[in-house]
Amino acid sequence: MSEPTRAIDPVTLTVIDNFLTSTCRDMGVTMMKTSYSPIFNESLDFSCVIFDPQGQMLAQAEFCPSQIGTIKFAVSWTNLVWRHSNRAMCCCTTIPIAARVTCPST
Numbered sequence: 008m009s010e011p012t013r014a015i016d017p018v019t020l021t022v023i024d025n026f027l028t029s030t031c032r033d034m035g036v037t038m039m040k041t042s043y044s045p046i047f048n049e050s051l052d053f054s055c056v057i058f059d060p061q062g063q064m065l066a067q068a069e070f071c072p073s074q075i076g077t078i079k080f081a082v083s084w085t086n087l088v089w090r091h092s093n094r095a096m097c098c099c100t101t102i103p104i105a106a107r108v109t110c111p112s113t
Contacts, residue, residue, distance in 0.1 A: 027065050027066030028067070028068070031055040031056060031057055031067055031068035032055070032069075034068070035051075035053070035055040035068045038053060038055070039051070051070045053071060053074075054068070054071050054078055055067070055068040055070060056068070056078055056082075062079065062082045062083055062086050064078075064079065064082075
């Protein structure tokens with residue numbers, strides 16, 4: 008039997024949402040400032056997203072919206088690969104097959 012869910016008031020929900028979204032934005036700004044590649048620091052061709060352990064998206068930054076629709080596949084792939092890990096993790100992937108998409112290069 009599952010635990011009953013607790014209702015969260017709208018103010019608390021907004022504060023948590025803003026904090027998680029701000030964290031994603033901070034991750035993106037750090038990537039832009041520390042990267043050598045113009046793909047990151049000029050064209051903003053990356054995504055910063057926070058997921059829960061079950062793979063549900065909690066927050067995202069607005070760097071490359073075209074990747075948001077496919078990032079859930081990358082998270083599913085990562086969960087499959089790291090399913091035996093019992094610790095929190097941060098994953099960065101550049102494997103197109105993980106997201107089941109390849110973006111065209113121009």
